[in-house]
Amino acid sequence: MNTIYALASARGKSGVAVIRISGPDAFPAARSLAGSLPEPRRAGLRRLVEDGDILDEAVVLCFAADASFTGEETVELHVHGATATVAAVLAALSRLPGLRLAEPGEFTRRALENGRIDLAQVEGLSDLIEAETEAQRRQALRVLSGKVGAKAEEWRSALIRAAALIEATIDFADEDVPVDVAPEVLSLIADVRADLTRQLAGYGAAEMIREGFEVAIVGRPNAGKSTLLNALAGREAAITSEHAGTTRDVIEVRMDLGGFAVLLLDTAGLRETEDVVEGIGIERALERAELADLRVFLGDGEETPLLQPREGDIMVQGKSDLAGVMTGGLSVSGKTGEGLDALVAEIGSRAAERASGAGLITRERHRAAIGRALVALESAELEVRNGPDRAELASENLRGAIRALDSLVGRVDVEDLLDQIFSSFCIGK
Ligand SMILES: Nc1nc2c(c(=O)[nH]1)N(C=O)[C@@H](CNc1ccc(C(=O)N[C@@H](CCC(=O)O)C(=O)O)cc1)CN2
Ligand SMILES: Nc1nc2c(ncn2[C@@H]2O[C@H](COP(=O)(O)OP(=O)(O)OP(=O)(O)O)[C@@H](O)[C@H]2O)c(=O)[nH]1
């Protein structure tokens, strides 16, 4: 097994940079630079020296193999965050025997291989590193904490008990079965099915937190949509003008509204038009508005044509700074900023509503595994009801469900998945 090293903190100049070394030669390698090592889990200040040349004065932190993130002996060199310092220390490490630069995610891969964390936790970690909003951070931490693994273990032991009960009846093939196991097996299956179904129901919410909440601003030409988008974004993302029909393409702006990732869409003003290009823009606007999670109808006193608001959509009156504008419900002015906070709060609360059912199932991979398990459990249930003659089929289906759930935490056939998952990691993680 190679010893790997990499810069674990962000690239570029910083106050302090952390270089991580993990593997059987981590301690000898660090000792050769630092002279002596502090005892594990105690920080020690050491001069890092290569061939009499002082590279840096660093804080050195060692972890024993049985108490480290990777499950291997690990050393962290907390060096001054100059790019030249980092480069010099990495170069010195590259010259030490048995060491090589880590691949993206390789420290985490070793943590997985050494049983420190399971596959779902790896995904949680990946999501945590990518987290940009409060909701994403919380969700990733929930998965990273190992809750998926704990749940999977619960389901696994219930289904193994069900399979064992059924398989016991197979051994009694031609004789009389002493007890009818069907009621207990059915109740075990029903409980797991209910739990899985509940988890599945939260997938949409979890996906929304991960991928973001799409909000389309729609309305008649000149209502002030682009001006509103710019005001919300805090920059001139879209062209605005007094000409009706200015916006043609859908303009996307990513932002954090109330702790949620929101993709705001500015769209072409909606009206019947003879202009071919404007017409294409309006088609695009309608398409994206239909697909969006939420539509904000920016009103100008007249009804918006071509698109019907759905339940939950937000109706808001624009240009509230102008005299004579009716301000019964929500109203905003992209020009003065009036009413923006209330609109943002409203969008945030719709997003929060949509996110509220999120559970442990955060990825398509999880959804698919749970889907497969549910199909297998339905068949198992059917076979159990069909009587003892079908015990083999019932047991086969139960085993299928267990396999599907095992893939959640990486107990089975996930080799091909690993490269894909780790390729999105940064080096040093
Ligand atoms: N300096 C530093 N800070 C860091 C990390 C790190 O690697 N280094 N982490 C890296 O991601 C995170 C903390 N995660 C960690 C997870 C497990 C272990 C660890 O040693 N686990 C052992 C012992 C557990 C214990 O003592 O309670 C184990 O699981 O056996 C260390 C850090 C965030 N902060
Ligand atoms: N007084 C006032 N004028 C505004 C406000 N918002 C926009 N305007 C003006 O209204 C005109 C149209 O603004 P835009 O933001 O381009 O309108 P739009 O809805 O994007 O228009 P289309 O892209 O053509 O559909 C411009 O002259 C803006 O300066 C506002 O809140 N108050």
Ligand SMILES: [Mg+2]
């Ligand atoms: Mg516009």
